[in-house]
Amino acid sequence: MRVNPNFSQDILSDLYTAQNHEDVTLQELSTGQLINMPSDNPAGAAEMVQNQNQQSETDQFLQNTSSVEGLLQTADSTLSSVVEAVNQAISLGTQGANGTNSVPNMQAIAEQVEGIRNQVLQAANTSYQGNYIFAGTATNAAPFTLDASAPDGVDYNGNSDVNTVQIAEGNSVQINVPGNQIFQGAGGDVFGALQQLITALQSGNTSAVGTATTQLGTSLNYLSQQRVFYGNVVDQLNSNQDYLQQEQVNLQTEANTVDGVNMAQAATDLSQAQTTQSAALAALAKVIPQNLLQYLQ
Amino acid sequence: MGSLSSSLWIATGALDVDQGAIDVTTNNIANQNTPGYSREVVDLSEGSPVEVGQLTYGTGVNLDQVQSVRDQVLTLQIAEQTTQQSGAQTQLNSLQQVQALFSSSSQGIGADLSSFFNSISQLSTNPTDLSQRSAVITDAQNLATDFNQAATTLTQNQASLNQSVSSTVDQINSLTQQIAQINAQVGQLQQLGKDPGALEDQENQLINQLSQLTNVSETQTQEGLTLTTGNGTALVVGNQSYALQVQTGTDGMQDVFANGQDITSTIQGGTLGGTIQVRDQDIPGLMNQLNTLASQFADAINSAQEQGYDLNGNPGQALFSYNAAGAASSLALTTTNPDAIAASSDGTAGSNGNIANLMAVETNPLPSGESPTDSYASIVAQSGNLASEAQATVTATTTSLNQLNDQLGSISGVSINEETANLLNYQNAFAAAARVVSTVDSLTTDVLNMGAGVTAVA
Numbered sequence: 001m002r003v004n005p006n007f008s009q010d011i012l013s014d015l016y017t018a019q020n021h022e023d024v025t026l027q028e029l030s031t032g033q034l035i036n037m038p039s040d041n042p043a044g045a046a047e048m049v050q051n052q053n054q055q056s057e058t059d060q061f062l063q064n065t066s067s068v069e070g071l072l073q074t075a076d077s078t079l080s081s082v083v084e085a086v087n088q089a090i091s092l093g094t095q096g097a098n099g100t101n102s103v104p105n106m107q108a109i110a111e112q113v114e115g116i117r118n119q120v121l122q123a124a125n126t127s128y129q130g131n132y133i134f135a136g137t138a139t140n141a142a143p144f145t146l147d148a149s150a151p152d153g154v155d156y157n158g159n160s161d162v163n164t165v166q167i168a169e170g171n172s173v174q175i176n177v178p179g180n181q182i183f184q185g186a187g188g189d190v191f192g193a194l195q196q197l198i199t200a201l202q203s204g205n206t207s208a209v210g211t212a213t214t215q216l217g218t219s220l221n222y223l224s225q226q227r228v229f230y231g232n233v234v235d236q237l238n239s240n241q242d243y244l245q246q247e248q249v250n251l252q253t254e255a256n257t258v259d260g261v262n263m264a265q266a267a268t269d270l271s272q273a274q275t276t277q278s279a280a281l282a283a284l285a286k287v288i289p290q291n292l293l294q295y296l297q
Numbered sequence: 298m299g300s301l302s303s304s305l306w307i308a309t310g311a312l313d314v315d316q317g318a319i320d321v322t323t324n325n326i327a328n329q330n331t332p333g334y335s336r337e338v339v340d341l342s343e344g345s346p347v348e349v350g351q352l353t354y355g356t357g358v359n360l361d362q363v364q365s366v367r368d369q370v371l372t373l374q375i376a377e378q379t380t381q382q383s384g385a386q387t388q389l390n391s392l393q394q395v396q397a398l399f400s401s402s403s404q405g406i407g408a409d410l411s412s413f414f415n416s417i418s419q420l421s422t423n424p425t426d427l428s429q430r431s432a433v434i435t436d437a438q439n440l441a442t443d444f445n446q447a448a449t450t451l452t453q454n455q456a457s458l459n460q461s462v463s464s465t466v467d468q469i470n471s472l473t474q475q476i477a478q479i480n481a482q483v484g485q486l487q488q489l490g491k492d493p494g495a496l497e498d499q500e501n502q503l504i505n506q507l508s509q510l511t512n513v514s515e516t517q518t519q520e521g522l523t524l525t526t527g528n529g530t531a532l533v534v535g536n537q538s539y540a541l542q543v544q545t546g547t548d549g550m551q552d553v554f555a556n557g558q559d560i561t562s563t564i565q566g567g568t569l570g571g572t573i574q575v576r577d578q579d580i581p582g583l584m585n586q587l588n589t590l591a592s593q594f595a596d597a598i599n600s601a602q603e604q605g606y607d608l609n610g611n612p613g614q615a616l617f618s619y620n621a622a623g624a625a626s627s628l629a630l631t632t633t634n635p636d637a638i639a640a641s642s643d644g645t646a647g648s649n650g651n652i653a654n655l656m657a658v659e660t661n662p663l664p665s666g667e668s669p670t671d672s673y674a675s676i677v678a679q680s681g682n683l684a685s686e687a688q689a690t691v692t693a694t695t696t697s698l699n700q701l702n703d704q705l706g707s708i709s710g711v712s713i714n715e716e717t718a719n720l721l722n723y724q725n726a727f728a729a730a731a732r733v734v735s736t737v738d739s740l741t742t743d744v745l746n747m748g749a750g751v752t753a754v755a
Contacts, residue, residue, distance in 0.1 A: 011705075039682075042681030060415035064421065068422050074746050132647075137650070290715065293713060
């Protein structure tokens, strides 16, 4: 049977194939990626686009979490100082209601309670990074101002809106409670009760002082309930943080499965490709001089 | 009865034939690496015998003709595969440039989309923060720029393919002209009853080159060889060639015309077919997807903007603008003012209520049915699919082309072993015939001497 006498084309094409295989494995080894061009694995390349998007989204959720944590902790500690101040006002009210105080004493107590009211007012006007945190969403102006003519002694200039921040896919948390709900809520009006206590102390009416003190206690309970909101959200953020970190690991693993090079495999492939190539070269070197002419010389 | 002179005659004839056979062998050896060369064999036959009385004597050997050994079917198959291979290779070359646009998952439109939405998400934690608002604007600007660049690169690739159409058509025309000329010479030789082997080798070589440029079908008719394009437009009929023309169409693209007819869309395979495929199908397909994504994404963000209020309490305005004729290349920001991001849902600066609407664009499907990131992922997959399909065709046709060439080589290739063996045979035959001549010479001398002896006796 006659065979193709010109074998160099065949050997060259084998050499190209081996060379190409070597190049591919070398690139995989040097980049650590299986997909260096979309054509290496079109579906995988698309998956990587989505995976990168999810990874960067997850990073952002983590960043959102840490960004709002500062705000929430400021609100929580502010409210904690308010609770302390109101407790002090309650003990002053109890003192004023025991009927053993002289008029000047009552006045002095009234002044102390007024001081506490101003302290609470200052706390209610706390700002974080330039934003008033108890103003609803009207965060660019102090939400509470003193107003002697108002029944509560203060005016609320904020609104009743809340902001939410997304902390995971399909999971958003509310990050603020409007000031009027915390300090002037239907279940307990801290400013109203303080104003009532001040007025009662100033007028020296011990029974009114007692009533006002009781009311202040009710408002304090209510305020503490509102404060729990901030603690809850911080807890939620902390557990969400764990979830997001786990998610990051999962996404990274997924990316590695699609795009990651198995180094041991790639190194083996490379040495195999090298062996194939040198075998082809050796064969070529041996075969070229073989023909009838050589034997006739 | 034989005679000395007839022996001499047979021997000198054999010397001629062996010399001719050695010539052919030498020519084969000389051309063993000539592309397109088909080995030649000598056609030897026995001389017609003469009858002398009861006996029949041979009259030696004749060299009837020198013939090229070829296989027309294989040659046709090779031309066909060559067309496919070179078409796919052309596609692969441009598609590799195109897919490089979409090769990185950490840069480009996909990453820009992520950054844009991440900045908006970050803004939700502090909607009055100007630096955060600026970051949103910067990311939106980057996204628009990357859309513009992707569209420009696609257009540039398309334009350079377009330029190569007319140069490819020029090459085709020059080849068909040469083939027609050779056709004419082949016809003349055939009329004279001569073997046009060398010319046919050249012609096959030219047809092979033509097959790399476009698909041609080949038929032998009475006028000689006829070459047509895939859809039957004549390129060469006998000694006449028909040139293809190029005209610029309304879309600015070069269209290919034959006899006044636009045959652009019917051209398949070869450099020309591959170029036209990428220029008219693959790139416009990707461009459409990119335009759809750009316009639908811009619309979605704009309408989300309009549902909210900017930092100053004014109703939100469109953030992106684009020209419907080419959304990706014309996508731009309407403003660089960071106040313009409509984060607020109630008109107060501190509200982030509308950010949920802006963020919804990231996850909700666009009118195309996919979210922006998924749409972009589809474009990436599409660019990869196109290139990998072309790659697969190149690999497959290269393998089959190697096989076909092997087969053709086993029929038409020059084997040094075979030629050496032939050379030995002819050399021996030549030497033997030469020995016959000298033997006849000495016999003739003997005969002459014999006559001299008789005369002396008489």
